[in-house]
Amino acid sequence: MLPVGSKWSPRPGVTLLGDAARLMTPFAGVGVNAALADALDLSRVLLKRKVNFEADLPDNLADALQEYEGPMFERARENMEKTWGGLQHHFSANGVDDRGRAKQREAAKLGEEAELREKAKRWEQGTLPSLSLQQRV
Numbered sequence: 598m599l600p601v602g603s604k605w606s607p608r609p610g611v612t613l614l615g616d617a618a619r620l621m622t623p624f625a626g627v628g629v630n631a632a633l634a635d636a637l638d639l640s641r642v643l644l645k646r647k648v649n650f651e652a653d654l655p656d657n658l659a660d661a662l663q664e665y666e667g668p669m670f671e672r673a674r675e676n677m678e679k680t681w682g683g684l685q686h687h688f689s690a691n692g693v694d695d696r697g698r699a700k701q702r703e704a705a706k707l708g709e710e711a712e713l714r715e716k717a718k719r720w721e722q723g724t725l726p727s728l729s730l731q732q733r734v
């Protein structure tokens with residue numbers, strides 16, 4: 598794995614995508630999607646400049662690569678952090694417990710959100726019992 602947040606200085610006419618740009622651990626299952634997103638973004642910035650692209654090739658290419666690399670580095674950093682966290686959970690002595698606690702927190706949050714959605718629905722339907730002043734504060 599490359600260090601989280603790895604970047605390179607702009608190089609005229611050269612860039613990278615996929616694992617070549619930000620090799621990660623496989624512990625988040627995101628590498629292929631990130632590589633496809635890189636390819637899509639790179640093709641978009643090039644296509645945007647297709648009219649007269651060759652008239653000023655070095656500048657057009659430099660602009661296109663700058664527009665591609667900024668967001669790509671940001672996406673890479675987020676995904677690298679995620680897979681690095683995944684690796685630590687898989688191989689740490691407390692990994693299973695940590696993962697269990699994280700899942701419990703997620704479930705509790707989802708439960709709270711579901712309860713709020715249900716309350717909102719009942720409020721819209723006018724079936725939510727009115728709250729006492731104490732409950733409101």
Ligand SMILES: Cc1cc2nc3c(=O)[nH]c(=O)nc-3n(C[C@H](O)[C@H](O)[C@H](O)COP(=O)(O)OP(=O)(O)OC[C@H]3O[C@@H](n4cnc5c(N)ncnc54)[C@H](O)[C@@H]3O)c2cc1C
Nearest residue numbers: 614615616617618622623624625626627628629630631632
């Ligand atoms: C065990 C494991 C499990 C994974 N599980 C998932 C998952 O579940 N979901 C997910 O999204 N991602 C997963 N990944 C990550 C995913 O496989 C990679 O992120 C993805 O394949 C990167 O694609 P890429 O095209 O950038 O590089 P690669 O797939 O590595 O393609 C590079 C290609 O270039 C070729 N090549 C290298 N050098 C040369 C050369 N000099 N000349 C010509 N050709 C060359 C290689 O042979 C290779 O075919 C996993 C990775 C591993 C290792």
